[in-house]
Amino acid sequence: MIAVRREVNPEGPVGVFDSGVGGLSVLKHIRSGLPGETLLYCADSHHTPYGAKSPEQIQARALTLTDFLVGQGAKAIVVACNTATAAAVVMLRERFSIPIIGMEPAVKPAVAATKSGVVGVLATVGTLKSAQFAALLENYGQGVEVVTQACHGLVECVERGELDAPATRELVRRYVAPLLARGADTIVLGCTHYPFVRELIEQEAGVGVTMIDTGTAVARQLHRRLAEHGLLRPAGGGERFWTSGEVAQAESVVSRLWGSRVTVARLPDKAVE
Ligand code: DGL
Numbered sequence: 699m700i701a702v703r704r705e706v707n708p709e710g711p712v713g714v715f716d717s718g719v720g721g722l723s724v725l726k727h728i729r730s731g732l733p734g735e736t737l738l739y740c741a742d743s744h745h746t747p748y749g750a751k752s753p754e755q756i757q758a759r760a761l762t763l764t765d766f767l768v769g770q771g772a773k774a775i776v777v778a779c780n781t782a783t784a785a786a787v788v789m790l791r792e793r794f795s796i797p798i799i800g801m802e803p804a805v806k807p808a809v810a811a812t813k814s815g816v817v818g819v820l821a822t823v824g825t826l827k828s829a830q831f832a833a834l835l836e837n838y839g840q841g842v843e844v845v846t847q848a849c850h851g852l853v854e855c856v857e858r859g860e861l862d863a864p865a866t867r868e869l870v871r872r873y874v875a876p877l878l879a880r881g882a883d884t885i886v887l888g889c890t891h892y893p894f895v896r897e898l899i900e901q902e903a904g905v906g907v908t909m910i911d912t913g914t915a916v917a918r919q920l921h922r923r924l925a926e927h928g929l930l931r932p933a934g935g936g937e938r939f940w941t942s943g944e945v946a947q948a949e950s951v952v953s954r955l956w957g958s959r960v961t962v963a964r965l966p967d968k969a970v971e
Contacts, residue, residue: 706773706796708929711736711938712920713767714776715760717748718857718943720891721778722955724801724913725937728776731917732924734931736938738770741952741962743943744970747853749822749889753785756824760786764794766940766969773929776920777801778890780821780912784828797923802830803888804910806838811908812884816843818877820899821888823848845880849873849889856891859951867898874902887911894955939963942970 712735714725719741728737740763742748748756760782764775774797775790777783783800790798803825808817817839825831826846835844852873855866877885885907887893893911900909924930939962941948948962964970 706927706929707771708773708931709934710771710773711738712774712776712924713738713740713764713770713772714778715740715742715763715767715782716779716890717782718743718746718853718891719948719951719955720853720856720889720894722952723890723893723911724776724778724916726956727913727917728920729937731914732921732930733935734933736931736934736936738767738772739937739939740767740965741939741941741943741948743857743941743948745942746857747822748779748781748785749824749848749853751824753824753828756782756785757789760790761793762969764790764798766965768794768796772796774799774920774924776916778916780888780890781824784825784830797927797929799916799920799923801890801912801916802834803886804912804915805834805844805886808884808886808910809838809842809844811910812842814881814883816845816881816883818874818880818882818885819844819846819888820849820873820877820885820892821846822853823850825888843880845877845882847873847876849892852895853889853891856894857951859954861894862898866895867902870895870898871902874899878903878907882907884908884910940965
């Protein structure tokens with residue numbers, strides 16, 4: 699495949715996407731770590747959840763959204779989704795010459811942090827079944843027990859903005875209990891939607907269990923990559939949001955998760971199908 703080369707404008711924005719609103723948990727870390735950047739965010743809520751899709755379907759969505767963001771002038775892309783990174787980051791890096799930052803469950807820091815020798819990983823089935831995750835365990839999971847748990851339905855709760863509903867708590871209880879039963883003292887939030895139910899997870903896990911998520915590390919990596927390419931922007935800021943889903947619903951949930959009232963635009967039809 700031939701990489702798409704364009705003139706990259708250091709004043710340009712950073713494009714960020716996820717299967718839905720989960721990547722906003724990463725966007726918050728990017729906002730505080732890189733205050734001068736203009737941030738474009740695409741929530742692919744019409745196609746959520748990615749966890750249940752094939753790698754080929756996820757690659758097609760990742761390509762469409764990246765094309766859209768590059769069309770908006772993006773000088774770098776953050777795949778704010780563990781599932782999409784596992785399925786599509788290699789393809790995106792072949793296809794585009796701008797920095798593409800992906801993310802993966804924070805197994806390495808969790809292995810360093812555990813005292814009980816048992817680490818729990820909450821993630822989507824797509825992430826847990828991926829070759830990338832197998833390689834991550836192979837490289838960093840040695841010498842401790844890593845207990846994985848796919849969390850069917852939890853992404854959808856966050857998409858609906860049901861962050862503390864009884865049904866959400868019930869799901870969290872069901873998924874955290876097996877990790878605790880095995881003695882996990884460190885839990886990796888391996889999906890970008892899960893930091894939005896972190897409090898529930900912490901309540902179910904109780905004191906003495908540490909949560910680890912990847913948002914800060916992604917923001918640091920983005921900072922490093924932009925600096926390397928001379929693309930860091932010291933001042934400016936601002937955010938723009940798009941959705942492939944229903945705009946009114948997206949505005950309500952994005953505003954709630956982002957923490958202030960924002961406008962969300964509908965992605966053009968060709969970026970939705
Ligand atoms: N937020 C995504 C992740 O980090 C994917 C959720 C989904 O759509 O299944 O894995």
